[in-house]
Amino acid sequence: MGKLLSTVFAVALATAITGTAAGQQYPDRPVKMIVPWAAGGDTDNIFRPFAVELQKHLGQPVVIANVAGASGTVGAREAKAAAPDGYTLYAVHDYIHLVHYAGITDVKYTDFDPICLVSATPSVLTASAKTPWKTWKEMAEDAKKRPGQITVGATLGSTSHIFPALIEKAAGIKFKYVSYDGLAPRMNALLGGHIDLTDSNLTQKGKVEAGLLRFLAIASEKRNPDMPDVPTLKELGMNIVFEVLRGVVVPKGTPAPVRAKLGDACAKAAKEPAFAQSMKLQGTTAAYLDAAAYAKFLDKIDGENKAIMTELGLIKK
């Protein structure tokens, strides 16, 4: 037994030494990407195809770890605590600002170094086919008659809540919110008519064409070529452009050469035609920004989100 043990330790030691020597050649082992939401959600659906492209250019497998829970803050904490060696990536979207200002977590976007922005998904206000409204106007009129009675399914405090809240303010109407975390449960409830409205995206196009759902308005700058009949909120007189933007960051303190390597791979991956194609299926556009531009961008939307949360009275003192 003793002999066996010493052999085992000798082997372990040898590998440890060769392991550090190889460490100069980043990456020499699989890389973990933390997605702070459950598998099968829209964030997961966007980063899975991205990970496939990323590993092609990184030369090592990129393994997705869904660390879900508590509005994405469990994953955030774990990513923040991870070693800044480039072997832990963190997939984020705007929620990271929102949950911070809502006081749910102390993790802030400045705890990370940005690598790149990957994609943009415009929000679409979607109504159940069991409601009488065919257009935005009919809905708005009905909402004025019955304030606080039209039900909206939303992940409270996250993007699907902020988006209808912005509409409430701009149109001068009042909704009633019901908690449905994630797009899939919201769609089930919308199809069954258990909620009236929700924030969705162009992935639901098929159901709209089948007459199961109705798109009332899209929150992009221009109409989408795939759904030319859906008006933008801007056309309807509300100055709202609302896109969910997703990107990759690493824990603060990750060495610059490692970040550069990741940035390169990310740039190539985000520009792959296959990635653009799979993003289209997700109602999303591939929207690449490099580390510097992404950093500036994060600063900008952090300010905006703070303002929105303050306006809506969701901010914690």
Add this chain to the structure above:
Amino acid sequence: MFDLLVQALGTIVQWKYLLPLFLGTLAGIVGGALPGVTITMTIIVVLPFTFGLDPLQGLAAMTGVYVGGSAGGLVTACLLGIPGTPSAIATTFDGFPMARNGAPGRAVWLGVWSSFFGGLLGGLFLIVVTGPLAAIALEFGPWEYFSLFVLAMAMVAGLAEDSLIKGLISTAIGLLITVIGSDPITAVPRFTFGSELIAGGFPFLPVLIGIFAFAQILTDVEKLGAPKPAGAGGIAGATLSISHPKVIGEILSRPVLLLWSTLVGILIGVLPAIGGSAANMLAYDQARKFSRRPREFGTGIPEGIIASESSNNANVGGSLVTIMAFGIPGDAVTAVMLGAMTIHGIQSGPLFVSQHAALAYGIYASYILAHLLMVLILAVGALFMIRIASLRLSMLAPIVLVLCVIGAYALNNTMQSVYVLLLFGVVGYALVKAGFPLAPLILGLILGDQIELNLVRAIMTDADPWMFVTRPISGGLLACAVLSVGLALWQHRRHRRTMTAAAAEVDF
């Protein structure tokens, strides 16, 4: 629908899918045959292997385990008189006497072919009913889901054990475990006492694996100290060769029995929460009640084997209906399958069959093919299973525990899940020692989050609490819940005979 199925069968017979399905079925049969290793245990051990596979490969393997496990128990049940899994308890009643009376081949093959026919009939039900049921499931709002879960808990608390109050406490403990961590609506930490470890709550699968693995393995470890059970080794060296057309004829000449037992199995499977262990007991009980010669049950007659084995495989089909149409698990095995689906990014629910048609029909095809593989494997290796059943626990236990640890770790790639596994290993063992049934606890654990979410959603949608009663489906489900508790109380008073036998095993 039919062409989709043919297409899916064409996919599954490719090596890429056939191999995981075969290995899964084999693992299921072996796990089912090993006394003290349940189907849940087997699927937990197989779980980590599916992480790296594509979703259909993983689900094929798990379907194989489920089908194989439901059949594997019969070999040990007939030849050793020990049920390999709780879902083969009733098989021992007539299978072992028949084997002892000099017809071991007839006993085993009556079981295998009954499993086969019961399973295929269950499969027919699965394929035909899942789609329409999913359409109904869409009509389920928060009120209906809440009431459905209440019904499930009422049935399990009443069914599982001799003490209704202990069943109730177990359910409440299960629900309480899901309450700890951040609340599902506003993410306020609840009862975490500032601990980082439980800030996100206890992840479901590590808790489940911990409770199962330890309660099971330690119960076996305790038996290490005790003397070996009598009758082990039972009918060794026997030949199992038999005329198959004759055995199949024996089964098919009792169509009412076969169909009725299958139906019992399917219905028990569809109801959330009640698993194969209840199905085979109930089907056996029914068969005896409706038989013209009830006194001969237990002496080694074919009816007993047919009832038990056709119902437990049909039960698998029923359980699959529930996870595929409603997205809620019918028992611990399907809870693990559902967990595996989520890991692969697939959300089950009313939209599952229409949105993931290839996957859904892939599961149907795997289910059907698993039955063929099951017959093949048992034809070749039934006697070998007996040899495996005598494998030393001291060698098996560490390997199983290593796989449990990997399974927990790989869910989130964090050690935290492994700590949770260990913690709930201790909790589960303590509860077993205190005489609390684990089945209601597992159910509470499986449904806890969903119950709370749907309750709060209902209140957020409409402040009127009477909606739970006045909405027809919801009201009907609640009425059934009241009825089933009443029935359980009445039955407890009358006799405790049938169910205590099932509860004697560590039964999930």
Add this chain to the structure above:
Amino acid sequence: MRLGRDGIAGLILLGSSLALLGASFDLPSLPLVPVGPGFYPRIVLSVLAAASVVLVLQDIARAHAAAPAAPAGAARRVRVLVAGVFAVVGAYVFLMPLLGFRVATVLFVGGLQAALEWPRSTRQWTALAVVAVATSAVTYLVFERYLLVLLPRGRWTGF
């Protein structure tokens, strides 16, 4: 009055459910949600507390036989065995992040086998060692190489 196993379990459950029930009133609530985060836990805890009371009462009502005799030799052996299993698994879980999956697993599989059934001959020792090393090697290869499940590396060993 003497309490049995059920009575003691009931009292423990009653105490903890009441303590948590108290704590549930301190939970903050958002104006958006009509019922606070403490609403549902309070239902569950009330049911648990009530059921525990019934359990204790049932236990008191039941006449207790004389206190069980001190554990016999076999029962004590079982207890030591169970405690041993927990200890070995605990050590495994604790050491894994320090030693790494591969080393810890070899030690664990070897250790638990020995704890369950102490090997009596060189042959059994060899079998034990082979199973231990093989379990570790095979699981590592299958999971890390083929299934892309990354297993923990040791902080001490880097392996």
